[in-house]
Amino acid sequence: MRHLYLFLLLILFVQCKTDTDKKVDQAVQSVLTEVSEQPEIKTPDEFLGDLFTEVQLQQVFKDGKTFVDCTAKYPYDEIVSRYNEQKVEPGFELEAFVLEHFETPPLISTDFKSDPNRTPKEHVEALWPVLERKADDGEKGSTLLPLPEPYIVPGGRFREVYYWDSYFTMIGLAESGKMELVESMLDNFAYLIETIGHIPNGNRTYYVSRSQPPFFAYMINLYAAHRGDEVYETYRDALREEYQFWMKGCSESSEPILHCVPTEQGIMNRYYDARNIPRQESYREDYELVEKAGGGEKMYRDLRSGAESGWDYSTRWFADARTMATIETTDIIPVDLNALLYGMEAVLVRSFPEDTAFVKDLQDRMEDRKNFMTQVLWNEEKGIFSDYNWVDKKTTSVSSLATVYPLFVGMATQEQADKIATYIRNNFLKPGGVVTSLNHSGQQWDAPNGWAPLQWMTVMGLERYGHSDLARTIAERWVALNEKVYANTGKFVEKYNVEDMSLEAGGGEYPVQDGFGWSNGVYLGFKAYLAEN
16 A cells, blocks of 8 residues: 555556656556555445446435445445346336445534533533544445544544644644644554555545645644654654655656646645546536536546645635636645645754755755745735746735745745735734635635634744734634634534624535534634733
8 A cells, every 4th residue: 555646646647748757657557566456445436336426426415425435335346236237127216225235424523412511622622532533443345544543533524534634633632631642643644654655635545646735744743842852753754755755756857747846946846636537525516517617637636636735625726716617726836835845844854864865955955945935936016925826937816824834834034924914914814813815706715714724824823923913813813703603503613704703604515514623623722822922
């Protein structure tokens, strides 16, 4: 499974290749024999063929993720054989067939009963055991990739661990004194890197072709702050391998390949999913969108790569800054991803002091990223960082909270940070915190929604550069909104409407989910931050 990403690339990367691209394909070919006989890594569409397509397109389940999370009661080939025999019979009902042959998954935390006598903090503390999953046994017929240690799931429809969610969840776990669980989750992510070659979007087979915003280095920093510098030694090999995943192919081509895009300032990174077919968990939505738009494999990859970004979806990724049909994620060099990789490189420098050649290479890449941020991504007119379209050779028009990531990782200048603080106060600051972007598009990662991870990144980034008053204001408003919604509903939810605190958040491919891992974590983190400042 270590080379699964490369295997998927060879099988699914069907497009015109340059000579340099073929070098990577040759490397992929060499590992085919290692992974081709591992049926447990196949995805539901590969196992079920036409049955999978029919279930998703006919919307047997309202949420397409439900079916890919079902557990098969019988061997897949037996189910397919029965389907082929029975589907031609008079009176065949697809839904009845599915329910007979698959066990449907439960929603997480939905049945949890809030106690109105609990404070919001007590409520979050009571939810940790509900959201915790013990080490997985590995169930046959399931898409779950088993993990060896306990972990926290977000809640609702999200029944597995999610990569970038987990960092913000860990902030709350640390505040709750659950450091053993923080360590277990770190161990799980190291395990995924060691066995798959990267941390997938989530521990499901249908997520393995992509990752998510790379926060593993920041998890290590968080744990080291509580347990000491030996933590860097423990996880450094896994972190180095994750870095190699994001940088794979960067020296093999003068053209963009995988996550790497050559620029005049050096190699920068983009989001890039290895597959170019509909997402299995959102098959109908992707298929219908691409069919209507007349798109093709690139559009599927752009949709999947938008999911890898964690911002699925935002007008950040749309050519016209309005409609999903113009999605072009792989054409964009994002502010946030390159800032996160700068921070990862800084942790690697700290973790491998004896490897002078590696450290020199990392320091050179960090300098390249800083130069690119200032020379290309810095929008002097607005006073913020903007994403860059490497195809059109221009920055994009969408103003978003991605601009705070260089502050969070410490790669911005003080002058840049001062201008960003002013722009945030004048444009992003709302009654409930900071809004995700300034576009009201109907997408969930745009206005009027606010998200816990972006509140945290913004507050910590501003605090790092001395803008404590604004940072505190944002934290206070976000906490007040969380507590208002909790008082009204008894829940912490996935996202919030920060513009109108009387309305629920909206947008996206599914209803607002309760639970909710990263909202809980950031709430506890902000309560501690406000108590100290």
